[in-house]
Amino acid sequence: MVVFPLLTMVFFTSLMDDGLPTSMPVGVVDLDNTSTSRSLVQRLDAFQMTRVVAHYPSVSEARRDIQENEIYAFLYIPKGTTENLMAGRQPKISFYYSYTTLASGALLMKDLKTISTLGSAAVGQATMRAKGFTDAQIQTFLQPIRLDVHQIANPWISYNSYLSTMLVPGMIMLFIFLISAYSLGTELKFGTSKQWLEKADNRIFVALAGKFLPQTIIWLALVYGYEYYVFYVLHFPHLGSPWMLVLLGLMQVLGAQGFGIFAFGLMPSLRMSMSVCSLWAVLSFSMVGSAFPVMGMDGALQSLSWLFPLRHYYMIYQISVFNGYPLLEAWFHFAALAAFTLLPWLVIRKIKNAMLTYVYIP
Amino acid sequence: MSTYLNSYRRRIDDAFFIWREEMKNVFKDEGVLIFFIIVPLIYPLLYSWVYNNETVHDVPVAVVDQSHTALSRQFIRMCDASADVKVAYYAQDLDEAKSLVSRQLVKGIYLIPSDFETNVYRMQQGVISVYCDMSLMLTYKAIFQTAQLVSMQMGAGIQTKLGQHFTSRDEAIAARPLDYAEVPIFNPQGGYGSFVLPGVLILIFQQTLVLGIGMSAGTARERNRYKQLIPVTRPYRNVFRIVFGKSLCYLMIYTLMGAWLVIAVPRLFHFPQLATWQSLLILMIPYTLACVFFGMVVSCLVKYRENVMLLMVFVSVPLLFMTGVSWPQSNIPGFWQGVSWVFPSTFGVRAYVRLNSMGATISDVSTEIHLLWLHAFLYFWLACVVYGYQIYLARHDAFWRYREMLKKRAKAA
Numbered sequence: 018m019v020v021f022p023l024l025t026m027v028f029f030t031s032l033m034d035d036g037l038p039t040s041m042p043v044g045v046v047d048l049d050n051t052s053t054s055r056s057l058v059q060r061l062d063a064f065q066m067t068r069v070v071a072h073y074p075s076v077s078e079a080r081r082d083i084q085e086n087e088i089y090a091f092l093y094i095p096k097g098t099t100e101n102l103m104a105g106r107q108p109k110i111s112f113y114y115s116y117t118t119l120a121s122g123a124l125l126m127k128d129l130k131t132i133s134t135l136g137s138a139a140v141g142q143a144t145m146r147a148k149g150f151t152d153a154q155i156q157t158f159l160q161p162i163r164l165d166v167h168q169i170a171n172p173w174i175s176y177n178s179y180l181s182t183m184l185v186p187g188m189i190m191l192f193i194f195l196i197s198a199y200s201l202g203t204e205l206k207f208g209t210s211k212q213w214l215e216k217a218d219n220r221i222f223v224a225l226a227g228k229f230l231p232q233t234i235i236w237l238a239l240v241y242g243y244e245y246y247v248f249y250v251l252h253f254p255h256l257g258s259p260w261m262l263v264l265l266g267l268m269q270v271l272g273a274q275g276f277g278i279f280a281f282g283l284m285p286s287l288r289m290s291m292s293v294c295s296l297w298a299v300l301s302f303s304m305v306g307s308a309f310p311v312m313g314m315d316g317a318l319q320s321l322s323w324l325f326p327l328r329h330y331y332m333i334y335q336i337s338v339f340n341g342y343p344l345l346e347a348w349f350h351f352a353a354l355a356a357f358t359l360l361p362w363l364v365i366r367k368i369k370n371a372m373l374t375y376v377y378i379p
Numbered sequence: 380m381s382t383y384l385n386s387y388r389r390r391i392d393d394a395f396f397i398w399r400e401e402m403k404n405v406f407k408d409e410g411v412l413i414f415f416i417i418v419p420l421i422y423p424l425l426y427s428w429v430y431n432n433e434t435v436h437d438v439p440v441a442v443v444d445q446s447h448t449a450l451s452r453q454f455i456r457m458c459d460a461s462a463d464v465k466v467a468y469y470a471q472d473l474d475e476a477k478s479l480v481s482r483q484l485v486k487g488i489y490l491i492p493s494d495f496e497t498n499v500y501r502m503q504q505g506v507i508s509v510y511c512d513m514s515l516m517l518t519y520k521a522i523f524q525t526a527q528l529v530s531m532q533m534g535a536g537i538q539t540k541l542g543q544h545f546t547s548r549d550e551a552i553a554a555r556p557l558d559y560a561e562v563p564i565f566n567p568q569g570g571y572g573s574f575v576l577p578g579v580l581i582l583i584f585q586q587t588l589v590l591g592i593g594m595s596a597g598t599a600r601e602r603n604r605y606k607q608l609i610p611v612t613r614p615y616r617n618v619f620r621i622v623f624g625k626s627l628c629y630l631m632i633y634t635l636m637g638a639w640l641v642i643a644v645p646r647l648f649h650f651p652q653l654a655t656w657q658s659l660l661i662l663m664i665p666y667t668l669a670c671v672f673f674g675m676v677v678s679c680l681v682k683y684r685e686n687v688m689l690l691m692v693f694v695s696v697p698l699l700f701m702t703g704v705s706w707p708q709s710n711i712p713g714f715w716q717g718v719s720w721v722f723p724s725t726f727g728v729r730a731y732v733r734l735n736s737m738g739a740t741i742s743d744v745s746t747e748i749h750l751l752w753l754h755a756f757l758y759f760w761l762a763c764v765v766y767g768y769q770i771y772l773a774r775h776d777a778f779w780r781y782r783e784m785l786k787k788r789a790k791a792a
Contacts, residue, residue: 028697031712038710083564084739086729089707102557109558116566117736119574121707123520126561133559140556154502161537162454162530163504166523171513176706179516184696191692199685288410288594291685295692296418302696303429308705309571310515313435318428332483335514342481 022239025188029181030251037176040068041121044079044091047072051099057136061092064128076113083115090114090125092132102140110136120176170339171254178253182334183307185243187327190273191298193236197277198294200228201368202287210372221369225361229274236274240266256341264344265333272326272357279357282364285371301327329353390620397624401595405628408598414591419636422583426576427648433570438521439467441476441485448496450533454507457529458489463521473510480512487511487522499537517571565737566651573650577735578704578728580640585670585724586695588633592674593687609766609773618767622675622759629671637663641731653738654731661741662730665751669723672758679765694722702728723758726750 045058062069070088073079079091093111101108112129116122138159145155171178204210217224244262247253255262280297281290304311304322311322322328329350336347344351361368405411440458444451459466467485470476476488490508499505509526511519539550566573603610609621641659645652681687700706701719708729711719719725730747733739741748 025693025697028715029700031715038707040709041707042709080564081743084733084737084743086703086708086733089709098557105552105556107552107556107558109560111560111562113562113564115737116563117574117732118704118707119571120705122563122566126563130559130561133557137555137557137559141553144556157502157504158538158541161499161505161534163506164523164526164530165506165508166526167508167510168513168519169510174513174519176516179514188693188696192689195689195692199689202685287685291688292410292413295688296422299692299695300422300425303426307515308517308575309430310435310517312438313432313517313571314429315432336481336483339514340481340512346481346483 022185022189022192022243026185026243026246029185030177030247037066037174038121038124039065041066041090041125042070042088043067043125044071044073044082044088045069046074046076046079046091046093048096049094049098053099053102054094057094057132058092060135061128061132064132066124067128080113083113089118089121090129092129170256170341175254177251179307181247182253182339183305183327183331184302185247186240186269186330186334187298187302187305189236189240189243190269190301190327190330191295193270193273194277194280194294194298195291196232197229197274198281198290199287200232201278201281202290204372205285205375206287210375214369214372221365221372225278225365225368229278233270233274236270237266240270255338257338258341261337261344265330265338268333268351268354268358269326269330272330272354275358275360276326278368279360279364282361282368282371285368285375297325298327301325304328305331307331323353326354326357329357390617393617393620394624394627397621398627401625401628402631404595404599405591405632408595411591411595411598414587414594415632415636418587419583419640422587423576423580423640423644424647426579427572427644427650430570430572430576431648433568433572434463435517435521436462437465438463438487438518439465439485440487440489440522441468441470441479442466443470443473443476443488443490445472445493446491446495450496450499450505451491454491454529454533455489457533458525461525461529464525476510480510486515486518489526502541572648573736575704576648576650577645577732578699578702580644581666581728581731582695582699582702582724584633584637584640584666585673585722585727586691586698587636588629588670589674589677590688590691592629592671593678593681593691596675596678597681597683597685597687609769618763618770621766621770622672622762625675626668626671626762629674630667633667633671637667641735645735651736653736654734658734658741662727662734662744662748662751665748665755666723666727666730669727669751669754669758672755672762673723675762676758676765679762679769698722698724699728701725704728704732720750723751723754726754 043061045061047054047058058069061067067090071079071082073082073091076091076093079088079093082088083091091113093113095108095110098108098110110133112126112133114122114125114129141159142155145158150158168174204213213228214221214224217227241263244266248255248262276297277294280294284290284293303309304318304325305327306312306314306322311319311328314322332350333344333347333354336342336350337344405415442455442458444455455466458464468476468479470479470488473488473490476485476490479485480488488508488510490510492506492508495505495507507526507530509523511522513519535554538554542550542553544550544553641663642656644650677687677690681690698719701711701715701722702708702725703711708716726747730744730751733744734741
């Protein structure tokens with residue numbers, strides 16, 4: 018119960034230790050082979066994210082290496098580039114990047130684009146220097162409109178702080194789902210359900226509370242431990258107050274437990290309720306919309322996403338913790354999580370009935 | 380009849396008997412049926428539906444235009460006209476725009492300061508501030524890249540006006556002496572679905588198979604009087620017959636499911652499909668075998684069937700990451716790479732993505748296919764070993780129960 022979530026935490030935070038993938042292998046097809054083209058390649062190699070690992074004599078060989086997963090992208094400099102550049106005939110270089118891995122594709126595209134623009138600018142700069150312009154004038158001429166980009170709350174564009182803050186809570190919720198259904202189901206399976214209820218004087222509410230309170234405490238310890246580790250040891254960006262984290266952790270645990278108990282109440286069979294919980298939880302990783310945004314999905318799916326506790330967790334996290342806006346802006350999602358907590362209320366009679374009368378069938 | 384032929388026939392009969400029993404179990408047990416049939420049928424459809432739109436278009440942004448000039452309006456118009464960004468609100472100041480972001484109405488802010496046009500026409504750099512809500516990577520990319528593209532295009536326009544050129548060709552060369560073409564290959568529109576789905580499909584294949592086998596083994600254990608996996612009756616005496624019989628059953632079901640997952644689903648949703656059926660077959664045979672034997676090994680190692688579920692559901696998300704689909708393979712720490720080699724899905728996904736999305740040939744993925752055969756081979760023997768142990772356990776217990784029974788009888792007599 019404790020080991021799996023801990024393992025996940027270690028896995029994800031260590032997997033994306035760098036935040037951004039660095040030194041991704043890139044190839045070069047340099048048919049020009051002049052000092053200009055070589056300096057272009059050297060500058061590309063100097064970027065943090067790319068590492069030039071191979072030179073190829075032709076495009077088809079570079080493509081084959083992409084297919085063999087040796088490199089993720091390559092830069093193609095045709096013969097006569099420098100010559101045409103000097104003569105002002107606007108030569109063309111190309112970069113090819115594989116989009117089968119979206120993260121590496123997008124990042125490499127950025128680097129390759131920058132290097133190509135720089136190559137262009139270097140030529141313009143040399144010409145204008147020769148004409149006697151000042152550096153400030155040259156810069157203005159080459160880039161009349163400059164963008165001043167503010168990446169609010171995550172200036173390092175770290176992937177780690179995206180994925181680890183969604184995936185690990187998601188995994189923890191998955192576990193809460195499963196364990197909640199499991200602990201009710203095993204009462205039936207091992208035939209201890211009647212004793213369990215007797216201990217609570219046949220009051221199902223007391224029985225449930227007694228069963229899940231210790232679990233809640235363990236889960237809370239796990240969640241808070243994780244939040245402390247991520248936000249105060251690894252220093253993930255967060256603008257919200259620590260109290261917001263505490264509240265969010267509490268809502269996350271209670272909402273997930275509520276859902277787990279509800280699933281069991283709907284189908285009082287260990288195996289079915291666990292299957293439903295796990296399928297629901299795995300699906301919620303897609304419906305949460307942190308990788309592919311919910312607003313890009315079909316309308317029906319956008320409404321469906323409200324049925325996933327993880328989605329509400331993520332929205333509260335995003336609004337109130339990550340961006341630090343007041344909780345009022347996320348009231349809907351907060352209310353939804355509260356509703357998930359109260360869901361067992363609907364099926365509490367059914368659970369009692371099941372506990373007293375059902376016989377476990379393997 | 381010679382004794383040889385007799386025993387040979389016997390072996391085949393036994394294997395088929397086990398196969399028939401297993402088939403019956405699978406179709407009688409609803410838990411197993413969910414994982415063998417329903418999940419592989421429904422899940423790909425759901426995922427495809429979720430990711431079917433591939434990219435985000437028209438990300439809403441707010442504009443704070445303090446310049447109110449022709450140039451600033453041109454910038455706004457051009458951003459609005461782009462595919463990725465939609466100017467949803469005009470805000471009076473940054474605070475108002477910020478409150479729009481906090482209500483999730485917009486995902487970013489373009490701020491054009493009051494001296495924007497003046498600066499540009501005074502031969503100074505005009506600065507446009509872009510504020511991005513960083514909680515979603517794709518919207519950040521859309522907002523930032525659109526602004527970059529528009530500013531570069533407008534910049535080029537301003538340059539050509541300043542540059543005293545004679546022909547339009549002259550202008551083009553002055554604006555961009557070194558031209559470049561960017562060519563995204565293998566997923567040209569940069570779609571999210573085409574990128575993540577092939578990997579997910581192959582992973583679903585393995586996970587459901589292992590879950591299903593685990594469930595059916597769990598059920599067999601619970602139905603058995605003595606909580607044993609293997610009955611002590613005649614056909615269940617030989618390890619190979621058990622392994623062959625059971626794996627034949629799973630193999631038959633998953634041949635169908637495999638065809639559905641790797642051929643029908645990508646076709647239904649128009650995901651890239653470059654592989655020929657021959658190469659898919661060459662890949663899927665070792666992959667299916669490896670998964671079946673892997674599942675059988677797991678099912679023997681785990682005692683309660685619910686624990687199989689805990690284990691497999693738990694590893695499924697990390698497994699997707701370790702295949703190198705969403706996080707580049709070259710950046711996975713060595714330790715986790717080592718761990719990922721245990722699972723057939725790691726190589727299966729890699730080979731399938733390259734065959735199917737990148738149009739590689741079989742020789743390009745020969746390493747992965749060889750490793751899958753190795754997996755199939757190793758897990759087969761491992762399955763034999765663990766089943767052998769189960770048989771030993773069953774008979775050991777049966778023997779002692781028999782002794783007890785004899786004692787009791789002796790006492791009674």
